[in-house]
Amino acid sequence: MTPPPPDGPPDRRPGGRTARIRTQVLDAVRAELGEHGYEGLTMEAVAARAGVHRATVYRRWQDVGGLLADVLDAAGEDDWAPPDTGSLRGDLTALNEEIQESLVIRPSIPQALMAASFRSARAADAQQRLWEDRYTRCEAVVERAVGRGELPPHTDARRLLIAATAPIYHQLVLLRAAPDPRLAAQAATTADLAAAAGAFARPAPGDEG
Protein backbone atom coordinates (compact mmCIF):
# COMPACT_ATOMS: atom_id res chain seq x y z
CA MET A 1 0.00 0.00 0.00
CA THR A 2 1.43 3.37 -1.07
CA PRO A 3 1.69 5.74 1.90
CA PRO A 4 -0.71 8.62 1.39
CA PRO A 5 0.90 12.02 0.72
CA PRO A 6 0.87 14.49 3.63
CA ASP A 7 -2.20 16.67 3.84
CA GLY A 8 -1.96 20.11 2.27
CA PRO A 9 -4.17 22.48 0.34
CA PRO A 10 -5.93 20.53 -2.41
CA ASP A 11 -4.35 20.98 -5.82
CA ARG A 12 -7.31 21.24 -8.19
CA ARG A 13 -5.34 21.55 -11.45
CA PRO A 14 -6.28 18.80 -13.90
CA GLY A 15 -3.78 16.05 -13.27
CA GLY A 16 -3.01 17.56 -9.86
CA ARG A 17 -3.22 15.79 -6.53
CA THR A 18 -7.03 16.01 -6.26
CA ALA A 19 -7.48 14.48 -9.70
CA ARG A 20 -4.85 11.82 -8.97
CA ILE A 21 -6.54 10.77 -5.74
CA ARG A 22 -9.88 10.54 -7.53
CA THR A 23 -8.36 8.31 -10.21
CA GLN A 24 -6.77 6.03 -7.58
CA VAL A 25 -9.98 5.79 -5.57
CA LEU A 26 -12.29 5.16 -8.52
CA ASP A 27 -9.90 2.54 -9.92
CA ALA A 28 -10.03 0.87 -6.51
CA VAL A 29 -13.86 0.99 -6.46
CA ARG A 30 -14.03 -0.70 -9.87
CA ALA A 31 -11.51 -3.35 -8.83
CA GLU A 32 -13.33 -4.10 -5.54
CA LEU A 33 -16.69 -4.14 -7.29
CA GLY A 34 -15.34 -6.55 -9.91
CA GLU A 35 -13.91 -8.86 -7.27
CA HIS A 36 -16.55 -8.78 -4.56
CA GLY A 37 -19.63 -7.06 -6.00
CA TYR A 38 -21.65 -4.49 -4.08
CA GLU A 39 -21.86 -6.78 -1.02
CA GLY A 40 -18.12 -6.65 -0.48
CA LEU A 41 -17.61 -2.97 -1.28
CA THR A 42 -16.48 -1.02 1.81
CA MET A 43 -14.95 2.41 2.33
CA GLU A 44 -12.07 0.75 4.20
CA ALA A 45 -11.19 -1.71 1.42
CA VAL A 46 -11.35 1.05 -1.21
CA ALA A 47 -9.09 3.37 0.82
CA ALA A 48 -6.60 0.58 1.46
CA ARG A 49 -6.51 -0.52 -2.15
CA ALA A 50 -6.19 3.06 -3.41
CA GLY A 51 -3.46 3.87 -0.88
CA VAL A 52 -5.43 6.91 0.27
CA HIS A 53 -6.31 8.02 3.83
CA ARG A 54 -9.68 6.65 4.95
CA ALA A 55 -10.52 10.12 6.22
CA THR A 56 -9.99 11.55 2.74
CA VAL A 57 -12.31 8.93 1.21
CA TYR A 58 -15.03 9.58 3.81
CA ARG A 59 -14.71 13.38 3.47
CA ARG A 60 -14.91 13.39 -0.28
CA TRP A 61 -17.35 10.53 -1.04
CA GLN A 62 -19.25 10.12 2.29
CA ASP A 63 -20.34 6.51 1.69
CA VAL A 64 -20.40 3.60 -0.73
CA GLY A 65 -23.28 5.21 -2.64
CA GLY A 66 -21.12 8.30 -3.15
CA LEU A 67 -18.27 6.16 -4.51
CA LEU A 68 -20.58 4.35 -6.93
CA ALA A 69 -22.16 7.61 -8.07
CA ASP A 70 -18.72 9.05 -8.81
CA VAL A 71 -17.68 5.94 -10.78
CA LEU A 72 -20.82 6.38 -12.87
CA ASP A 73 -20.27 10.12 -13.28
CA ALA A 74 -16.64 9.48 -14.28
CA ALA A 75 -17.84 7.02 -16.94
CA GLY A 76 -19.75 9.91 -18.50
CA GLU A 77 -16.62 12.10 -18.65
CA ASP A 78 -14.89 10.10 -21.38
CA ASP A 79 -14.94 10.95 -25.08
CA TRP A 80 -16.87 7.83 -26.12
CA ALA A 81 -18.78 8.19 -29.38
CA PRO A 82 -21.05 5.65 -31.04
CA PRO A 83 -19.64 3.58 -33.92
CA ASP A 84 -19.70 5.16 -37.38
CA THR A 85 -19.83 2.40 -39.99
CA GLY A 86 -21.63 4.20 -42.82
CA SER A 87 -25.11 2.70 -42.37
CA LEU A 88 -27.83 2.73 -39.72
CA ARG A 89 -27.93 -1.04 -39.47
CA GLY A 90 -24.13 -1.23 -39.26
CA ASP A 91 -23.96 1.44 -36.55
CA LEU A 92 -26.70 -0.19 -34.45
CA THR A 93 -25.11 -3.64 -34.82
CA ALA A 94 -21.68 -2.32 -33.78
CA LEU A 95 -23.26 -0.43 -30.87
CA ASN A 96 -25.07 -3.58 -29.69
CA GLU A 97 -21.84 -5.57 -30.00
CA GLU A 98 -20.11 -3.04 -27.73
CA ILE A 99 -22.98 -3.26 -25.23
CA GLN A 100 -23.02 -7.06 -25.32
CA GLU A 101 -19.24 -7.21 -24.84
CA SER A 102 -19.43 -4.91 -21.80
CA LEU A 103 -22.17 -7.03 -20.21
CA VAL A 104 -20.66 -10.43 -20.97
CA ILE A 105 -17.06 -9.78 -19.88
CA ARG A 106 -16.34 -11.07 -16.33
CA PRO A 107 -16.27 -9.20 -14.12
CA SER A 108 -18.69 -6.81 -15.84
CA ILE A 109 -18.48 -3.41 -14.17
CA PRO A 110 -21.62 -2.14 -15.98
CA GLN A 111 -23.56 -5.18 -14.69
CA ALA A 112 -22.24 -4.59 -11.16
CA LEU A 113 -23.19 -0.90 -11.33
CA MET A 114 -26.70 -1.68 -12.57
CA ALA A 115 -27.15 -4.17 -9.72
CA ALA A 116 -25.78 -1.62 -7.23
CA SER A 117 -28.16 1.04 -8.47
CA PHE A 118 -31.04 -1.04 -7.03
CA ARG A 119 -29.43 -0.56 -3.61
CA SER A 120 -28.32 3.05 -3.47
CA ALA A 121 -30.41 6.08 -4.41
CA ARG A 122 -27.24 8.08 -5.19
CA ALA A 123 -26.00 5.35 -7.51
CA ALA A 124 -29.47 5.15 -9.11
CA ASP A 125 -29.44 8.89 -9.84
CA ALA A 126 -25.93 8.70 -11.31
CA GLN A 127 -26.85 5.63 -13.36
CA GLN A 128 -29.80 7.55 -14.77
CA ARG A 129 -27.50 10.48 -15.71
CA LEU A 130 -25.14 8.06 -17.44
CA TRP A 131 -27.94 6.39 -19.43
CA GLU A 132 -29.17 9.84 -20.47
CA ASP A 133 -25.68 10.90 -21.55
CA ARG A 134 -25.07 7.69 -23.52
CA TYR A 135 -28.41 7.75 -25.35
CA THR A 136 -27.93 11.44 -26.14
CA ARG A 137 -24.53 10.71 -27.69
CA CYS A 138 -26.05 7.83 -29.67
CA GLU A 139 -28.52 10.20 -31.29
CA ALA A 140 -25.65 11.00 -33.72
CA VAL A 141 -26.28 7.55 -35.25
CA VAL A 142 -29.84 8.55 -36.13
CA GLU A 143 -28.84 12.06 -37.28
CA ARG A 144 -26.28 10.59 -39.68
CA ALA A 145 -28.91 8.15 -41.03
CA VAL A 146 -31.29 11.05 -41.58
CA GLY A 147 -28.46 12.95 -43.33
CA ARG A 148 -27.84 9.98 -45.65
CA GLY A 149 -31.55 9.78 -46.46
CA GLU A 150 -31.92 6.39 -44.73
CA LEU A 151 -34.53 7.79 -42.35
CA PRO A 152 -37.17 10.51 -42.62
CA PRO A 153 -36.25 13.78 -40.86
CA HIS A 154 -38.94 13.50 -38.19
CA THR A 155 -37.63 10.30 -36.63
CA ASP A 156 -37.81 9.87 -32.87
CA ALA A 157 -34.14 9.05 -32.30
CA ARG A 158 -34.52 8.04 -28.67
CA ARG A 159 -37.33 5.54 -29.34
CA LEU A 160 -35.37 4.02 -32.21
CA LEU A 161 -32.26 3.65 -30.03
CA ILE A 162 -34.23 2.10 -27.16
CA ALA A 163 -35.86 -0.39 -29.55
CA ALA A 164 -32.45 -1.36 -30.95
CA THR A 165 -30.65 -1.77 -27.63
CA ALA A 166 -33.32 -2.83 -25.11
CA PRO A 167 -33.34 -6.51 -26.16
CA ILE A 168 -29.61 -6.79 -25.36
CA TYR A 169 -30.06 -5.46 -21.82
CA HIS A 170 -33.28 -7.43 -21.36
CA GLN A 171 -31.67 -10.73 -22.35
CA LEU A 172 -28.35 -10.28 -20.56
CA VAL A 173 -29.26 -8.27 -17.43
CA LEU A 174 -32.86 -9.20 -16.57
CA LEU A 175 -33.44 -12.59 -18.25
CA ARG A 176 -29.81 -13.70 -17.59
CA ALA A 177 -29.81 -15.56 -20.90
CA ALA A 178 -26.64 -17.08 -22.29
CA PRO A 179 -24.99 -14.64 -24.73
CA ASP A 180 -26.12 -15.23 -28.31
CA PRO A 181 -23.67 -14.01 -30.98
CA ARG A 182 -26.58 -13.26 -33.35
CA LEU A 183 -28.42 -11.04 -30.88
CA ALA A 184 -26.61 -7.76 -31.63
CA ALA A 185 -27.32 -7.88 -35.37
CA GLN A 186 -30.85 -9.25 -34.94
CA ALA A 187 -31.91 -6.45 -32.59
CA ALA A 188 -30.28 -3.84 -34.87
CA THR A 189 -32.03 -5.27 -37.93
CA THR A 190 -35.38 -5.34 -36.14
CA ALA A 191 -35.08 -1.64 -35.25
CA ASP A 192 -33.90 -0.79 -38.78
CA LEU A 193 -36.84 -2.63 -40.41
CA ALA A 194 -39.31 -1.03 -37.98
CA ALA A 195 -37.80 2.40 -38.73
CA ALA A 196 -38.17 1.84 -42.48
CA ALA A 197 -41.84 0.96 -41.84
CA GLY A 198 -42.36 4.26 -40.02
CA ALA A 199 -42.43 2.96 -36.43
CA PHE A 200 -40.47 5.92 -35.07
CA ALA A 201 -42.04 8.71 -37.11
CA ARG A 202 -42.86 11.83 -35.16
CA PRO A 203 -45.50 14.26 -36.35
CA ALA A 204 -43.76 17.06 -38.30
CA PRO A 205 -43.65 20.36 -36.34
CA GLY A 206 -46.93 22.14 -37.00
CA ASP A 207 -48.81 18.86 -37.43
CA GLU A 208 -49.08 18.35 -33.69
CA GLY A 209 -52.11 20.38 -32.59
Next chain:
Amino acid sequence: MTPPPPDGPPDRRPGGRTARIRTQVLDAVRAELGEHGYEGLTMEAVAARAGVHRATVYRRWQDVGGLLADVLDAAGEDDWAPPDTGSLRGDLTALNEEIQESLVIRPSIPQALMAASFRSARAADAQQRLWEDRYTRCEAVVERAVGRGELPPHTDARRLLIAATAPIYHQLVLLRAAPDPRLAAQAATTADLAAAAGAFARPAPGDEG
Protein backbone atom coordinates in the same frame (compact mmCIF):
# COMPACT_ATOMS: atom_id res chain seq x y z
CA MET B 1 -50.00 -12.65 16.02
CA THR B 2 -52.08 -15.82 15.61
CA PRO B 3 -50.70 -18.63 17.77
CA PRO B 4 -49.24 -21.30 15.49
CA PRO B 5 -51.13 -24.60 15.43
CA PRO B 6 -49.54 -27.48 17.38
CA ASP B 7 -47.08 -29.54 15.41
CA GLY B 8 -48.41 -32.71 13.82
CA PRO B 9 -47.90 -34.72 10.65
CA PRO B 10 -47.97 -32.30 7.68
CA ASP B 11 -51.26 -32.36 5.81
CA ARG B 12 -50.29 -32.25 2.14
CA ARG B 13 -53.80 -32.25 0.68
CA PRO B 14 -54.37 -29.19 -1.53
CA GLY B 15 -55.91 -26.63 0.77
CA GLY B 16 -54.61 -28.56 3.78
CA ARG B 17 -52.38 -27.22 6.53
CA THR B 18 -49.17 -27.34 4.49
CA ALA B 19 -50.76 -25.38 1.65
CA ARG B 20 -52.35 -22.94 4.10
CA ILE B 21 -49.05 -22.22 5.82
CA ARG B 22 -47.39 -21.64 2.46
CA THR B 23 -50.11 -19.16 1.47
CA GLN B 24 -49.76 -17.29 4.78
CA VAL B 25 -45.98 -17.17 4.56
CA LEU B 26 -45.81 -16.10 0.91
CA ASP B 27 -48.46 -13.41 1.51
CA ALA B 28 -46.29 -12.16 4.37
CA VAL B 29 -43.17 -12.13 2.15
CA ARG B 30 -44.96 -10.04 -0.47
CA ALA B 31 -46.30 -7.65 2.16
CA GLU B 32 -42.87 -7.23 3.83
CA LEU B 33 -41.18 -6.83 0.45
CA GLY B 34 -43.69 -4.18 -0.58
CA GLU B 35 -43.25 -2.26 2.68
CA HIS B 36 -39.52 -2.59 3.29
CA GLY B 37 -37.91 -3.99 0.13
CA TYR B 38 -35.26 -6.68 0.19
CA GLU B 39 -33.23 -4.77 2.80
CA GLY B 40 -35.95 -5.12 5.40
CA LEU B 41 -36.96 -8.70 4.62
CA THR B 42 -36.16 -11.05 7.51
CA MET B 43 -37.21 -14.57 8.40
CA GLU B 44 -38.40 -13.27 11.78
CA ALA B 45 -40.63 -10.54 10.36
CA VAL B 46 -42.14 -12.96 7.84
CA ALA B 47 -42.86 -15.59 10.51
CA ALA B 48 -44.42 -12.99 12.84
CA ARG B 49 -46.55 -11.48 10.09
CA ALA B 50 -47.69 -14.90 8.86
CA GLY B 51 -48.44 -16.13 12.38
CA VAL B 52 -46.29 -19.20 11.78
CA HIS B 53 -43.53 -20.69 13.97
CA ARG B 54 -40.09 -19.31 13.08
CA ALA B 55 -38.79 -22.89 13.18
CA THR B 56 -41.32 -23.89 10.52
CA VAL B 57 -40.24 -21.03 8.26
CA TYR B 58 -36.54 -21.88 8.66
CA ARG B 59 -37.14 -25.61 8.12
CA ARG B 60 -39.20 -25.15 5.01
CA TRP B 61 -37.55 -22.13 3.30
CA GLN B 62 -34.06 -22.04 4.89
CA ASP B 63 -33.36 -18.35 4.23
CA VAL B 64 -34.62 -15.16 2.61
CA GLY B 65 -33.46 -16.39 -0.80
CA GLY B 66 -35.63 -19.48 -0.32
CA LEU B 67 -38.65 -17.33 0.51
CA LEU B 68 -38.12 -15.14 -2.56
CA ALA B 69 -37.63 -18.17 -4.79
CA ASP B 70 -40.93 -19.66 -3.56
CA VAL B 71 -42.79 -16.37 -4.14
CA LEU B 72 -41.49 -16.43 -7.72
CA ASP B 73 -42.33 -20.11 -8.18
CA ALA B 74 -45.82 -19.50 -6.79
CA ALA B 75 -46.30 -16.70 -9.32
CA GLY B 76 -45.79 -19.28 -12.05
CA GLU B 77 -48.51 -21.56 -10.60
CA ASP B 78 -51.43 -19.33 -11.56
CA ASP B 79 -53.56 -19.71 -14.67
CA TRP B 80 -52.48 -16.44 -16.27
CA ALA B 81 -52.85 -16.31 -20.04
CA PRO B 82 -51.86 -13.50 -22.38
CA PRO B 83 -54.62 -11.16 -23.63
CA ASP B 84 -56.65 -12.30 -26.65
CA THR B 85 -57.94 -9.23 -28.49
CA GLY B 86 -58.19 -10.60 -32.02
CA SER B 87 -55.05 -9.02 -33.50
CA LEU B 88 -51.31 -9.26 -32.96
CA ARG B 89 -50.94 -5.55 -32.35
CA GLY B 90 -53.87 -5.54 -29.96
CA ASP B 91 -52.55 -8.53 -28.00
CA LEU B 92 -49.05 -7.05 -27.71
CA THR B 93 -50.41 -3.66 -26.65
CA ALA B 94 -52.65 -5.23 -24.00
CA LEU B 95 -49.74 -7.39 -22.80
CA ASN B 96 -47.46 -4.33 -22.53
CA GLU B 97 -50.18 -2.46 -20.64
CA GLU B 98 -50.36 -5.31 -18.12
CA ILE B 99 -46.57 -5.28 -17.75
CA GLN B 100 -46.44 -1.50 -17.38
CA GLU B 101 -49.23 -1.58 -14.79
CA SER B 102 -47.40 -4.21 -12.73
CA LEU B 103 -44.17 -2.19 -12.78
CA VAL B 104 -45.71 1.21 -12.09
CA ILE B 105 -48.01 0.29 -9.20
CA ARG B 106 -46.51 1.10 -5.76
CA PRO B 107 -45.33 -1.03 -4.17
CA SER B 108 -44.45 -3.08 -7.25
CA ILE B 109 -43.76 -6.66 -6.19
CA PRO B 110 -42.32 -7.58 -9.64
CA GLN B 111 -39.87 -4.64 -9.37
CA ALA B 112 -38.91 -5.70 -5.84
CA LEU B 113 -38.38 -9.30 -6.97
CA MET B 114 -36.21 -8.24 -9.93
CA ALA B 115 -34.10 -6.09 -7.59
CA ALA B 116 -33.85 -8.99 -5.11
CA SER B 117 -32.75 -11.38 -7.82
CA PHE B 118 -29.50 -9.39 -8.08
CA ARG B 119 -28.83 -10.35 -4.44
CA SER B 120 -29.78 -13.98 -4.14
CA ALA B 121 -28.77 -16.78 -6.47
CA ARG B 122 -31.87 -18.81 -5.49
CA ALA B 123 -34.11 -15.86 -6.31
CA ALA B 124 -32.24 -15.32 -9.59
CA ASP B 125 -32.84 -18.95 -10.61
CA ALA B 126 -36.52 -18.73 -9.72
CA GLN B 127 -36.86 -15.38 -11.53
CA GLN B 128 -35.36 -17.01 -14.62
CA ARG B 129 -37.88 -19.89 -14.40
CA LEU B 130 -40.73 -17.38 -14.12
CA TRP B 131 -39.55 -15.37 -17.16
CA GLU B 132 -39.29 -18.62 -19.12
CA ASP B 133 -42.80 -19.67 -18.08
CA ARG B 134 -44.31 -16.28 -18.93
CA TYR B 135 -42.67 -15.99 -22.36
CA THR B 136 -43.65 -19.57 -23.14
CA ARG B 137 -47.31 -18.81 -22.32
CA CYS B 138 -47.09 -15.64 -24.46
CA GLU B 139 -46.13 -17.69 -27.50
CA ALA B 140 -49.90 -18.30 -27.88
CA VAL B 141 -50.14 -14.66 -29.06
CA VAL B 142 -47.80 -15.40 -31.96
CA GLU B 143 -49.41 -18.78 -32.72
CA ARG B 144 -52.83 -17.11 -32.99
CA ALA B 145 -51.39 -14.44 -35.30
CA VAL B 146 -49.88 -17.16 -37.50
CA GLY B 147 -53.25 -18.92 -37.49
CA ARG B 148 -55.00 -15.72 -38.61
CA GLY B 149 -52.44 -15.29 -41.41
CA GLU B 150 -51.02 -12.12 -39.82
CA LEU B 151 -47.56 -13.68 -39.58
CA PRO B 152 -45.70 -16.25 -41.68
CA PRO B 153 -45.55 -19.75 -40.14
CA HIS B 154 -41.80 -19.67 -39.52
CA THR B 155 -41.83 -16.76 -37.10
CA ASP B 156 -39.48 -16.78 -34.13
CA ALA B 157 -42.11 -16.19 -31.44
CA ARG B 158 -39.65 -15.61 -28.62
CA ARG B 159 -37.66 -12.95 -30.48
CA LEU B 160 -40.86 -11.15 -31.46
CA LEU B 161 -42.11 -11.19 -27.86
CA ILE B 162 -38.77 -9.93 -26.51
CA ALA B 163 -38.75 -7.10 -29.09
CA ALA B 164 -42.29 -6.10 -28.10
CA THR B 165 -41.80 -6.17 -24.33
CA ALA B 166 -38.11 -5.32 -23.73
CA PRO B 167 -38.58 -1.54 -24.14
CA ILE B 168 -41.13 -1.51 -21.28
CA TYR B 169 -38.76 -3.24 -18.86
CA HIS B 170 -35.80 -1.21 -20.13
CA GLN B 171 -37.55 2.12 -19.58
CA LEU B 172 -39.21 1.32 -16.27
CA VAL B 173 -36.74 -1.01 -14.52
CA LEU B 174 -33.29 -0.05 -15.81
CA LEU B 175 -33.65 3.54 -17.08
CA ARG B 176 -36.16 4.40 -14.32
CA ALA B 177 -38.02 6.66 -16.74
CA ALA B 178 -41.35 8.21 -15.83
CA PRO B 179 -44.21 6.02 -17.13
CA ASP B 180 -45.35 7.10 -20.60
CA PRO B 181 -48.94 6.11 -21.46
CA ARG B 182 -47.96 5.79 -25.16
CA LEU B 183 -45.13 3.33 -24.51
CA ALA B 184 -47.18 0.10 -24.46
CA ALA B 185 -48.77 0.72 -27.86
CA GLN B 186 -45.59 2.15 -29.40
CA ALA B 187 -43.48 -0.87 -28.49
CA ALA B 188 -46.22 -3.23 -29.67
CA THR B 189 -46.52 -1.37 -32.98
CA THR B 190 -42.75 -1.40 -33.49
CA ALA B 191 -42.63 -5.18 -33.06
CA ASP B 192 -45.68 -5.64 -35.30
CA LEU B 193 -44.17 -3.51 -38.10
CA ALA B 194 -40.81 -5.28 -37.79
CA ALA B 195 -42.60 -8.65 -37.93
CA ALA B 196 -44.46 -7.62 -41.09
CA ALA B 197 -41.09 -6.68 -42.59
CA GLY B 198 -39.71 -10.17 -41.84
CA ALA B 199 -37.53 -9.30 -38.84
CA PHE B 200 -38.43 -12.49 -36.97
CA ALA B 201 -38.47 -14.93 -39.87
CA ARG B 202 -36.78 -18.23 -39.17
CA PRO B 203 -35.45 -20.37 -41.98
CA ALA B 204 -38.07 -22.99 -42.90
CA PRO B 205 -37.14 -26.50 -41.67
CA GLY B 206 -34.87 -27.99 -44.32
CA ASP B 207 -33.48 -24.58 -45.37
CA GLU B 208 -31.05 -24.43 -42.48
CA GLY B 209 -28.00 -26.37 -43.62
